[in-house]
Amino acid sequence: MIDPTPVAPPRIGPVQLPSAAVLAPLAGYTDHTYRLICRSLGAAYCATEVTLDSSINLSPKLRRKLIHIPPADHPIAGQIMGREAASMATAARHLAAMGCDVIDLNFACPVRKALRRRRGGHMMRDAETAVAVLRAVAAAIDLPLTVKLRKSFHEEDTAHDAFWRIAETAFDVGAAAICVHGRSVEAAYRGPADWAFLAEVKRRFPDRVVFGSGDLLTAADGVRMLRTTGVDGVSFARGALGNPWIFRQFDDLLAGRDGADPDLPEQRRILEMHYALCLESFGPKDGPRMMNRFGIRYARSHPRTKAVRTAFINSDHGQGIPGILETFYDA
Ligand SMILES: Cc1cc2nc3c(=O)[nH]c(=O)nc-3n(C[C@H](O)[C@H](O)[C@H](O)COP(=O)(O)O)c2cc1C
Structure with missing residues (x-):
């Protein structure tokens, strides 16, 4: 209560x-x-x-x-x-x-x-x-x-x-x-x-x-x-x-309201916003590297945590961050 x-x-x-x-x-x-x-x-x-x-x-x-x-x-x-x-x-x-x-x-x-x-x-x-x-x-x-x-x-x-x-x-x-x-x-x-x-x-x-x-x-x-x-x-x-x-x-x-978990479109919205901030702040080379570090953490909110985490870990020689968003966050 x-x-x-x-x-x-x-x-x-x-x-x-x-x-x-x-x-x-x-x-x-x-x-x-x-x-x-x-x-x-x-x-x-x-x-x-x-x-x-x-x-x-x-x-x-x-x-x-x-x-x-x-x-x-x-x-x-x-x-x-x-x-x-x-x-x-x-x-x-x-x-x-x-x-x-x-x-x-x-x-x-x-x-x-x-x-x-x-x-x-x-x-x-x-x-x-x-x-x-x-x-x-x-x-x-x-x-x-x-x-x-x-x-x-x-x-x-x-x-x-x-x-x-x-x-x-x-x-x-x-x-x-x-x-x-x-x-x-x-x-x-x-x-x-x-x-x-x-x-x-x-x-x-x-x-x-x-x-x-x-x-x-x-x-x-x-x-x-x-x-x-x-x-x-x-x-x-x-x-x-x-x-x-x-x-x-x-x-x-x-406030007595239900503290709902974010659904996949909401997760994608925030990951896209964060990725854009990383690119803007750290450039095309370091931005994706910085985002991967966070992506590994964001994976915990995704129903397929393990697969998303692995994708971010391998993102440099894998599908890259836009590819991960397409594959896992396309609700
Ligand atoms: C990866 C990591 C980095 C941290 N860096 C700082 C820091 O720079 N300054 C600080 O005061 N505390 C730092 N902390 C301590 C946290 O602010 C917090 O006091 C601690 O994790 C306990 O809270 P928690 O059990 O809810 O995580 C860090 C903790 C972790 C796990």
């Missing part, structure tokens, strides 16, 4: 979101093409893929290569990762100048290379550095600041001392919101996300904006997280990969 009580979508500083469902940053996927697709289906807010502060600071040319924000791609957070306070502050200023509406700090990345360089999720066991970065970035920008956190570094850490210290500092320096992934850094993406911890965060910060992340694989998961933990918004990640309709389904379910 769906609870029909209305939910007011949150604000991120001055930015009022039209929905409580946002697209999570997903390295390798949430480039501007996929962000535009998700927005067209109701994603209220998006973030760039995580970018290193040092790359942002290196040169204007590299910055423009890494981050492209078309006019329709707002509101958007620029997400950065690094450990040097001054360098993070400089990168945040560059992102502001490039048109980001919000600056988001990544203190959550579990990738080994990031941890070895004491970045990303490493901050969850180095709260002092995280606090220094937060203070420096908050002082450097006029834009809203947000932070992506995990519940702890070590799986067995039940006190969450670093988490509370970082989250409290974030709000003290004026952060507009935090996004909490309910897994430890050690767990990476394994095991269930701890939604009880999200509820605890909301109890501790009832008047602050908290987004929840972890195990949001369907629109119904998003509604359930919102209702059971009290978070203000839900950040769809793996659930949005290949299913950009998840945002529309979420809004439908929340």
